[in-house]
Amino acid sequence: MLPTRDDIPSLSHRELTEHLRLARANPGPYAELREALECEQAARSPGTNYCCPKCGHDSFERSEIRTARSPLSSLFNVQSARYTAVVCSCCAFTEFYQGQVSAGAQALDLILGS
Template identity: 35%
Template sequence: MNYTCPKCANTTYELDQIQATGGLFTKLFNIQNKKFTSVTCKKCTYTEFFKTKSSAISNIFDFFTN
């Protein structure tokens, strides 16, 4: 991935993923149906989030493991 930080122009970064709930139903049953990838600059720690697709099987797994 070619990434350049928009704040400091650094090219080293760290990738991570987070999951979040959406509406009332998903909050009640603690189902993380929204998935994001974050890109964090290693120099200034500026972070951007990009929405990624969450699979149905991972949502079902979340439901039964919570």
């Protein structure tokens, strides 16, 4: 079911991501909603309008880490979890946001062992 423009701010992250994926794959029904979906995703991005919850500073650095999710994936050096770290430049308070690692990137980790 297509969301309305009024529904978009209340969508969960997964729902928003799925509707954006569908909008790119099947633009017809989403023609009027795609821009609103993309604006909502940009507004929710880590770092947009950032304010440190600890000290109130608004400057930050962003980095990415990848980790193994299980002992088996650790054994084969497959980094199946990705997180974006947003670090306050003033007090070093860090927030982590979960991302996704594509199947292709996981396969390369297994083959290359990197």
